[in-house]
Amino acid sequence: MAVEIVVPSLGESVSEATVATWLKKQGQAVAADEVVLELETDKATLEIPAPAGGVLSEILVQEGEDVEVGAILGRIEESAEAAVAPVAWEPKPAESAASKPAAEVAAPAGAPAATASAPPGLDPAAVPRSGPGGTVTLEDLQSFFARASQDAVERSGPAVRKLIADHGLDPAEIAASGRDGRITKEDVLSFLSKGSAALAPAPAAASPAVRSAGPAPAPAGERREERVRMSRLRRTIAARLKEAQNTAAILTTFNEVDMSVVIELRKRYRELFEQKHGVRLGFMSFFVKAVVGALKEMPQVNASIEGDEIVYKYYYDIGIAVSTDAGLKVPVIRDAGRKSFAQLEREIADLAARARDGSLTLEEMEGGTFSITNAGVFGSLLSTPILNPPQSAILGLHKIEERPIVIDGEIAVRPMMYLAMSYDHRMIDGRESVTFLVRVKELIENPDRLMLEV
Structure with missing residues (x-):
């Protein structure tokens, strides 16, 4: 049965909100009371939990669109399997290295080492198993964590995403401390402060492979512009400040x-x-x-x-x-x-x-x-x-x-x-x-x- 995700009461004198961020994608499993999206009102950002566990079958309102109280944001197809929040990653005792195929043990030169734990809230059952007999290989783990890191970035706010893009950072290298494995602005700034030496430009003789990533410099003489939609909070601030000037x-x-x-x-x-x-x-x-x-x-x-x-x-x-x-x-x-x-x-x-x-x-x-x-x-x-x-x-x-x-x-x-x-x-x-x-x-x-x- 489909359960509707509805805009709740937003408080006194607040009748509209803007869909700020969908934290789940269409087709993803959600648990009851798990936060699935954020709404931005004139005064605050509100987290909207899932009314039931299941699969997010429909997203009816896209990010950036305005909605009124009572509007239907999406639908969840109920299922007993998703009614409980995903369990934390608990790695089972690994087999000895000698008993595993080489492809499952040795990492390619220069590849990041596989980590023993996953970001909070991830479902171990989602890890692909491409090895012999359905075993998990190093490449499976790397692919799984890369997707998880990208999901963590997408669930983070626009300020965090801009900071990561501006500095050319790899989200997989940033320890996430936010709710549901989200990367916060403090996480990015902490990473930058700790890795400032590594992020510094390499000497001219250094190989391009070891130079730090970063936004490409603008060509000489380019006059760059960017048009960004005002957030609901910024629009409200602008309107109230102008109202104050016009009235008082x-x-x-x-x-x-x-x-x-x-x-x-x-x-x-x-x-x-x-x-x-x-x-x-x-x-x-x-x-x-x-x-x-x-x-x-x-x-x-x-x-x-x-x-x-x-x-x-x-x-x-x-x-x-x-x-x-x-x-x-x-x-x-x-x-x-x-x-x-x-x-x-x-x-x-x-x-x-x-x-x-x-x-x-x-x-x-x-x-x-x-x-x-x-x-x-x-x-x-x-x-x-x-x-x-x-x-x-x-x-x-x-x-x-x-x-x-x-x-x-x-x-x-x-x-x-x-x-x-x-x-x-x-x-x-x-x-x-x-x-x-x-x-x-x-x-x-x-x-x-x-x-x-x-």
Whole structure:
């Protein structure tokens, strides 16, 4: 009996998605609850499991096509044999080398050695058996692993495939750590860092056979272009940013903050904090605490406009902007004002990691009353962040840089950071915006006030 793969509910206010990647090909066996494809929505990438075990008999929607909730993506022909997930590879004790034909033991000169284990989730029954009496030869294993490596690449994201192609890498040589044997971006970067010497260009006298593979250089004078379809997430980001510009009266106010005390405090207690709480003490938790303190004093900065009404919010859900390969994502820390430094650091680290690996849920990116973005991690000295609608303000952090400043009539060198706050001038006046940013500055320069809430 055929079972349909259907687009599930995608979350509040999300009605469409794009088929990002089919992880199984038509005709392949699938197990019940095994992930068969990924959908990309406006906010996140969702994994769609198989509703039953069997064979993927039909793929009705191709990669890159848009679908609505309830649409049929494909069909699985049920079978009892495929109802259980493929077992891990467990090699049986090998026969002695003396009892095997030479073709099954000796590898050709320069050929890679056969490995004793297969990538996770592969079915040993799929290994071809071309040797005498249906035995597995070295060539059978090499062919099997080559196909498995290619499948791992196809199941990986477009950023991984581009990275592999750009560097001319052999996927079979890259250890895959992702789910279902997928190669992740970190796997490729780790491989490149470990093999940088081997990938370096060979001397001119070296044989072409030992030169590292790589993309062929473009002919002199070639004007190369590439046209790539925008992802759904990138299209949504573009639309929302333009909507923010068209709707809100965006202004930005600036200040600078002396980070000396926070840096010293962090340096003094960093090891003790990590030992006790199991998470590193960063700068972001200080800024979240300072923002919440300032929002309590300036409630209009935490408000939003809905129609002809202003909605004041007396809870503090702080969005933290995270840059990912897929685009900018803003997971939200709920009730940030009720959380300790350790709780904030732990949640920030968890949300950022899951934003980058695509495992955030839609609920974790919805809502938010105020956002913080840190362009300083990329070396930015100053910027004007854009609003995250329907929020009315956003704080931009920047690079910490030692600069000379005047303190009590004397020139001193201090680690300084520029702060930028963009706000919707329709409801926040200049006085409120400047007062808010000055309050954040005061709390960062005097973090003991954060503890005492004064």
